[in-house]
Amino acid sequence: MTELASFDIFMRTAFGVEPAARAGLQLKAMAEAKCLGPHEEAPLGKRESNVLYIGSGATKLAARASDNREQIVAFHFGGDIFSVPADDLHSYSVSSLEPTSLLVFPARPFFDCASSDPRISRALLERQRTALHRCRDKAVALGQKNALERLAGFLFAMADRIGTGSGVRRILDLPMSRRDIGDSLGLTIETVSRQLGALRKAGLIETHGRSRIVVRDLNDIAHLSGHCGKSERTEPIEADFDLDQCERLPVGVARPQTGGQS
Amino acid sequence: MTELASFDIFMRTAFGVEPAARAGLQLKAMAEAKCLGPHEEAPLGKRESNVLYIGSGATKLAARASDNREQIVAFHFGGDIFSVPADDLHSYSVSSLEPTSLLVFPARPFFDCASSDPRISRALLERQRTALHRCRDKAVALGQKNALERLAGFLFAMADRIGTGSGVRRILDLPMSRRDIGDSLGLTIETVSRQLGALRKAGLIETHGRSRIVVRDLNDIAHLSGHCGKSERTEPIEADFDLDQCERLPVGVARPQTGGQS
DNA sequence: CGACAAGTTGAGGTCGTTCAAAGAACGTGG
């Protein structure tokens, strides 16, 4: 019953296809519904890739590098569809950040079936493209940006995905811990905390409790994130920030990874 | 004429579909054939995403972070299909590493058309999934691995994609420069050179000229790359390498990004 | 063979990490 309901919502909201369509019935046959507690790993067959749909809640997709090294590859929220790689070079896992309901499909038959319906395959191609572009932007951040830029980029992305509020002010109720943020950005929790502290002291954000972060002006955060594309959403900020008026801060858009200060 | 020929090859090898099929004719109408010299940027409309097919040659897909910071997101070789993001958070570009012939499609109509043919959409979904998994593995490397592991992972991946030779010994004729390798791994060319030198002194690789690298035993490289999945292709190497017998080397599988030694 | 580009090697500096401890936030039970 609950499985039926969530699957039908999945078909309609994700693809705009009635669950009674032929492809819908086939997909339903291979769907498996799960409910996860606050911090629980989704049970997946690691031997083959899976496709997941998040009905509600929030999850992290993480890869193990070795003993104590975990890289969070993506966060996912209600309505997201994404594929989880089978264990190959790295071992991947999906864990909930809060109570979460999701659907699990085996990837190969899922895609086999999905490609039979143009509406579904078109939607999936688009979602995969989005996922790939997000992952590439993450690679740029991990490869070329310093801690402050990475954190600003994270806040900017989260504001876009789960932020509330209007205008340039955004309220973020982050379901992930500092450790998760660090694991996502390739930083330690201490560095995350230090950079958040710097942003707070600079007056760019407020923190309330553990999970709420208020972005005072999203444009400030966007400029700090070192993005470099056409997205000049407003006129450049004046005077390039006087972050250093508050603290010993890496001023301006800093260097590649670390190193010199100019 | 040349355009026709390369497009037909594209349809047959990439999708196993005859170019005369309905979708084939539509795709052909939007295809644009290009030939690039040794080091040339592909002319792309940056306003919208593109899909590229590499007929022959080799290219790098790079993102600009700011003035002097370039992150190579992926390398592509003959037969590859991939999408190039429109300029958004970062500005992306495709450049040849050697003389290259390619086809350029505008992404939206390409996917619109592709999804109408199950064979094409199925193949594209699979290729996108591969690209996404590669990008995720790259994110793990950039976020969690040290210079030696990243370089080993790079050699391992290149051996898999363009390596020649049989058994555990592989010959790599790399079309990319040290700078490209560095930009791909989030390292400087000096660090790349130093780590290559370390591998050479450890007897794990040979370098001949600028572009040829011979991997003596691919398993050694695989183990050094810090991968952590089911891919235990052979029995673990004995004694965990005596790299330090040769030089002052970060021994063992080192720590997350930098820092302490234990 | 000669010149320029690409790669290598060395010395010193910085950012982020590691180790360590204090401080705040949240859940529990009285």
Next chain:
DNA sequence: CCACGTTCTTTGAACGACCTCAACTTGTCG
């Protein structure tokens, strides 16, 4: 409703990997 204990977060000091700067060497092409 408030005290307590655990967990998460913040802050501090010192180390190390990688970067920067600079000079030298090698490879490649005209």
